[in-house]
Amino acid sequence: MMKEYLINSGLFNMIICPTDKAYYILNDDQASADTLQEFLAGGNVQYNRLKPLWFRYRADESWQDFDKKEYRLGEELSEAELIDHFVLKKFNFGSLVAVRDSQTGTVKVFKRDKLQLSAS
Numbered sequence: 001m002m003k004e005y006l007i008n009s010g011l012f013n014m015i016i017c018p019t020d021k022a023y024y025i026l027n028d029d030q031a032s033a034d035t036l037q038e039f040l041a042g043g044n045v046q047y048n049r050l051k052p053l054w055f056r057y058r059a060d061e062s063w064q065d066f067d068k069k070e071y072r073l074g075e076e077l078s079e080a081e082l083i084d085h086f087v088l089k090k091f092n093f094g095s096l097v098a099v100r101d102s103q104t105g106t107v108k109v110f111k112r113d114k115l116q117l118s119a120s
Helices: 030-041 079-089
Strands: 003-008 013-017 022-026 062-064 070-072 096-101 107-109
Touching (some): 022 030
Antiparallel strands (some): 062 070
8 A cells, every 4th residue: 555644744745655755844824725625635646736846865874763772774674664664653652633545535534623724
């Protein structure tokens, strides 16, 4: 299953598309509002209206789980596993707003209060 994630970082939402190696910051504009609506509706999302960004890592960067076990990118875990386990789920402290299956369009919303649906 190819997943896309809607994350709330406190001041703004972002959509993370690991398969495309892109994330999109949703601002308070019409393009972001339209993108969010498409994401939640489960249809084709036109990400081309937003600027794609991606994460940067140092060659020696590592991450620890709650048991202090260390993981290195490309050794103990892949980038997809890093995003899935560390950034989004187990260690996100409640910032995951919604998950979307990009193949079927199925969307599961966890926190409706964090959707920030309207554009100014």
